[in-house]
Amino acid sequence: MLKIDPAHTPHQKVHQMMLGAIAPRPIAFASTMDKEGISNLSPFSFFNAFGVNPTTLIFSPSRRGRDNTTKHTYENLKQVPEVVINVVTYAMVEQTSLASTEYPRGVNEFMKSGFTPIPSETIKPFRVKESPVQFECKVRQIIETGDQGGAANLVICEIKLMHIDEAILDENGRIDLYKIDLVGRMGGDYYCRASGDSLFKVKKPLQELGIGIDSLPEKIRYSAFLTGNELGKLGNLEQLPSEAEIAEFISISRDEHNDLDVADLYARAKALLADNKVKDALTLLMAHL
Ligand SMILES: Cc1cc2nc3c(=O)[nH]c(=O)nc-3n(C[C@H](O)[C@H](O)[C@H](O)COP(=O)(O)O)c2cc1C
Numbered sequence: 589m590l591k592i593d594p595a596h597t598p599h600q601k602v603h604q605m606m607l608g609a610i611a612p613r614p615i616a617f618a619s620t621m622d623k624e625g626i627s628n629l630s631p632f633s634f635f636n637a638f639g640v641n642p643t644t645l646i647f648s649p650s651r652r653g654r655d656n657t658t659k660h661t662y663e664n665l666k667q668v669p670e671v672v673i674n675v676v677t678y679a680m681v682e683q684t685s686l687a688s689t690e691y692p693r694g695v696n697e698f699m700k701s702g703f704t705p706i707p708s709e710t711i712k713p714f715r716v717k718e719s720p721v722q723f724e725c726k727v728r729q730i731i732e733t734g735d736q737g738g739a740a741n742l743v744i745c746e747i748k749l750m751h752i753d754e755a756i757l758d759e760n761g762r763i764d765l766y767k768i769d770l771v772g773r774m775g776g777d778y779y780c781r782a783s784g785d786s787l788f789k790v791k792k793p794l795q796e797l798g799i800g801i802d803s804l805p806e807k808i809r810y811s812a813f814l815t816g817n818e819l820g821k822l823g824n825l826e827q828l829p830s831e832a833e834i835a836e837f838i839s840i841s842r843d844e845h846n847d848l849d850v851a852d853l854y855a856r857a858k859a860l861l862a863d864n865k866v867k868d869a870l871t872l873l874m875a876h877l
Pocket residue numbers: 615628629630631632633634635648649650651658659660661662684685687688689690691773
C-alpha cells in the first residue's frame with residue numbers, strides 16, 4: 589500500500605488522493621446574496637447531510653490552495669447568513685460546471701450559467717428553478733478550520749423550507765431515485781450519474797439481527813467460491829437453516845443435486861444469491877457440502 593503522510597506531502601497531491609477516494613460526493617449548488625443584494629451561485633461537493641433534528645447540512649467553500657483567497661460564497665455568507673442549497677441532476681450538470689467559473693466579485697452566475705432564479709419564501713437568496721429539490725437554509729455557524737490555503741470553512745446550515753418537485757416522487761410520495769437522476773462529483777473532471785444500472789438495493793439490517801459471517805459453517809465461510817458481497821448477504825440471515833429444513837431440502841432435491849460437484853453447487857448458490865433467495869442458497873450449500 590502507498591502511504592501518504594499529509595503533513596509531509598504537497599497539498600495538491602493530498603487533495604487529489606482525498607477527492608479520488610472520497611467519492612462520489614453530492615453537490616450543493618449554493619445560492620447566496622451579498623448585503624447589496626447581488627446573487628451568487630456556485631457548486632460545492634464538500635457537502636453532506638448530518639442531522640434531521642435540527643436539520644443540518646454542511647458544505648465548505650474552502651480557501652483557495654493557490655493563493656489563499658476566500659470564495660464569494662463564503663464572503664456572502666459572512667454578510668447574509670442565508671443560502672439555498674439546490675440539488676444537481678444530470679440535466680443540470682454542464683450549466684452547474686459553468687457556474688463554478690471563478691468570475692469576478694459581483695458577477696451573477698445565474699446569468700452566466702443560464703439558470704432561472706426564483707424567489708425563496710423564508711430567506712433572501714434565490715432558488716434555482718431547474719433544480720427539483722431546493723433547501724432554503726439559515727446558517728447557524730461557520731467553522732474555519734485554518735487560515736492557510738486549502739483550509740475548510742464549514743458552513744453549518746439549518747433547513748427552513750424544502751421545495752420538492754412532485755414530478756420526482758413515486759406513488760408513495762417518496763423521492764424516486766430513477767426520476768431525480770442525481771449526479772455526484774468524483775476525482776478530477778469526473779462525475780457519476782445515479783441512475784439505471786448504477787442503482788441497486790441492499791436491504792437495511794435495521795430490524796433483523798444478522799447472524800454474522802462468523803456464524804456461517806467454516807467450509808462456506810472460507811470457501812474460495814464466494815465473494816465478500818455474497819458472504820455479506822448470507823451473514824445478514826437471521827438464523828441458519830434448521831436441521832429439519834436441511835433434511836427436507838435434501839429429500840426434495842436429492843435427484844437434482846446429487847451429481848453436482850462443489851463448483852456446480854456454488855454456481856447454483858451464487859445464482860440464488862443474485863436472485864436474493866439467500867436462505868435457499870445457504871440451505872443448498874449446507875445440505876450438500
Ligand atoms: C461540481 C463542483 C464541486 C465543487 N466543490 C467545491 C467545494 O466543495 N469547495 C470549494 O471550495 N470549491 C468547490 N468547487 C469550486 C467552486 O465552485 C469554485 O471555486 C467557484 O468559483 C466558487 O465560486 P464563488 O467564489 O462565487 O463562491 C467545485 C466546483 C465544481 C464544478
